[in-house]
Amino acid sequence: xxxxxxxxxxxxxxxxxxxxxxxxxxxxxxYVLQRPEIGVDIEKVQMLLSFKGRGxxxxxxxxxxxxxxxxxxxxxxxVVCAISGVHIRSHHVLLQLKLVxxxxxxxxxxxxxxxxxxxxxxxxxxxxxxxxVTFDDKMVVRKAIEDAxxxxxxxxxxxxxxxxxxxxxxxxxxxxxxxxxxxxxxxxQKAIYVDEDDIAMYTMKSVDDxxxxxxxxxxxxxxxILSQLEVVGIWEKLIGKDxxxxxxxxxxxxxxxxxxxxxxxxxxxxxYHVCYEGCLANFEIGEDGVEASELYPDxxxxxxxxxxxxxx
Numbered sequence: 001x002x003x004x005x006x007x008x009x010x011x012x013x014x015x016x017x018x019x020x021x022x023x024x025x026x027x028x029x030x031y032v033l034q035r036p037e038i039g040v041d042i043e044k045v046q047m048l049l050s051f052k053g054r055g056x057x058x059x060x061x062x063x064x065x066x067x068x069x070x071x072x073x074x075x076x077x078x079v080v081c082a083i084s085g086v087h088i089r090s091h092h093v094l095l096q097l098k099l100v101x102x103x104x105x106x107x108x109x110x111x112x113x114x115x116x117x118x119x120x121x122x123x124x125x126x127x128x129x130x131x132x133v134t135f136d137d138k139m140v141v142r143k144a145i146e147d148a149x150x151x152x153x154x155x156x157x158x159x160x161x162x163x164x165x166x167x168x169x170x171x172x173x174x175x176x177x178x179x180x181x182x183x184x185x186x187x188x189q190k191a192i193y194v195d196e197d198d199i200a201m202y203t204m205k206s207v208d209d210x211x212x213x214x215x216x217x218x219x220x221x222x223x224x225i226l227s228q229l230e231v232v233g234i235w236e237k238l239i240g241k242d243x244x245x246x247x248x249x250x251x252x253x254x255x256x257x258x259x260x261x262x263x264x265x266x267x268x269x270x271x272y273h274v275c276y277e278g279c280l281a282n283f284e285i286g287e288d289g290v291e292a293s294e295l296y297p298d299x300x301x302x303x304x305x306x307x308x309x310x311x312x
Contacts, residue, residue, distance in 0.1 A: 001208065003026070003208060004076070004077035004078045004110060004207055004208050005028065005029040005030075005075065005076040005077045005078070006023050006028045006029070006030050006031065006076055006077070006078045006079075006204075007031040007032075007033060007072060007073065007075065007076040007078070007079045007080070008020050008023065008032050008033065008080050008081075008082065009079065009080070009082065009083060009099065010033075010081060010082035010083040010084070010115065011032040011033065011048075011082070012032075012038065012047050012048060013082055013083070013084060014084075014196070015082045015160075015196060015199065015200065016082035017047060018196055018197050018200035019082055019200045019203060020051050020056060021197075021200065022200040022201045022203070022204040023056075023080075023204050024051075024054055024055060024056060026201075026204050026205065028204070028207075029057075029076075030051075030055070030056045030057070031057045031058075031059050031072070031075055031076055032048065032051055032056050032057070032058055032059065033062075033072055034058040034059060035062040035063075036062055037062060057075075059072045059075065060072075063095050063098050063099075066101070066102065069098060069099060069102035070102045070105050072102075073099075073102050073103050073106040073108070074106045074108060076109070077108070077109065077110045077111070078109065078110060078111045078112070078207045078208075079109055079111075079112045079113070080112075080113040080203065080204075080207065081096055081099060081112075081113065081114050081115045082115050082117070083095060083115050084115075091133075091134070091137075093115060093134070093137040093138055093141060094137050094140065094141065096114055096115060096141045097140070097141060097144055099112075100112075100141065100144045100148055100150065101148075103148070103150055104148040104150065109150065110151055111151045111153060111207060111213065112145060112150050112151070112152045112153075113152065113153050113155060113203065113206075113207065114141050114142070114145065114152070114154065115138075116138055116154050116155055116157075117156070117157040117160075117199060117203075118156070118157060118158070118160075118270075119135070119156065119270065119273070119274070119279060119280060120154070120156040120216060120218070121134070121135035121136075121138040121139050121142070122139065122142070122216070123279065123283065124273070127269070127273060128269050128272065130262060130265050130266050130269060131265070131266045131267070131268070131269025131270050131272075131273070133266065134266065134270070142154070151213060151214060152213075152214060153206050153212045153213065153215060153216075153217055154215075154216040154217070155202075155216070155217045156216055156217065156218045156219065156289075157194050157199040157202075157203075157219045158191065158192035158193070158194055158218075158219060158280050159192060159194065159274065159280070160196055160199070161193050161194060161195045161196060161302070161304075161307050162174065162196060164191070164193055165193050165304060165307050165308060166311070168181050168228070168231055168232055168235060169184065169191070169228040169231055169232075169275060170182050170184075171267065171268055171271045175311065176235050176308065176311050177243065178239055178241070178243075179243065180243055180245070180246070181232050181243045181244075181245055181246075182246055182247065182248060183228060183229065183232075183245055183246070183247040183248070184228060184248060184276060185248075185249065185250055185253075185275065186229075186247065187227060187228040187229035187245075187247065188227045188228075188229055189227060189228070189274075189275055189276060189277065189278035189281075190226065190227050190278055190280070190281040190282075191226070191227070191228070191274050191275065191278070191280050191281060192219070192220050192221070192224055192280050193224045193226065193231070193307070194221060194224060194301070195301065195302035195307055197302075198219070198221070198299065198301045199219060201299055202217065202219050202292040202293075202296060202299060203217070205292075205296045205299070206292070206295070209295065211290055211295060212290055212295070215289055215290055216288060216289040216290075217289070217290055217291075217292050217295070218285050218289050218290070218291050218292065219292040220281075220285075220291050220292070220293060221293050221301045221303070223301075223303045223304070224301070224303060224304050226304055228275060231304060231308075232245075234305050234308055235308050238305070238308055238309060250272070250276045253268075253272060256268075257269065
């Protein structure tokens, strides 16, 4: 079967650049939206040029020029969006409504993968403020997609390894300590950790897969469904010593959270739902979803132990 032509929106971002790499690796004719907002960000310009050198096609377009989005969308079969939805970096999820309109007008897109990639927002109706804004905005985009009758795939990639594993699941830390660790609660709630390059590969494998059409793809590598204590135990084994452990109760965590600025509160709310409530692993995937590592057993995903070895 011929591979779809793919447009990546947000292709110079943290996940976006990995999506471009995976798309090229899988042999898709790959287009990357080149937005003038990058200005004189030389690193992003150089990244775009490197994509071009590997065969990607750069397409001018930006969200303030609706017709440029329509023209870009007309070039491809599939649109994958990776604009940031992380408040500590930037939060532009609702910009995708313009992209939805462009896809609807163009009328040629076989599938749209919006910027999700974290917790499934459809399961977070009872999330706390202020963190629930992320899920609410993503559901607004979903509703627009479905109301427009656009074929789609949603990707729930759970915990990005760089943000969670690097700091042993401690908010605000991205390098594992060799001395101590703060456990969130008792440290026993299960979460799911995925290497960012694996997220991109699973995502791009799904774009032409009829099994993923109009479904949520949950990325749940079996060896990476672990509690914070289990993650810490793997690190302790790697470094050959036990860490000094302390813990913070849910009540104290929430009190600490309320002292932070808005963006940090949003992020900490997500940590609360993941690490105190176990929101990623406390449900079974239903008929509206599929699991990535089962669909694509050929992907040799990075395990938690393999990821943590990078820090030795």
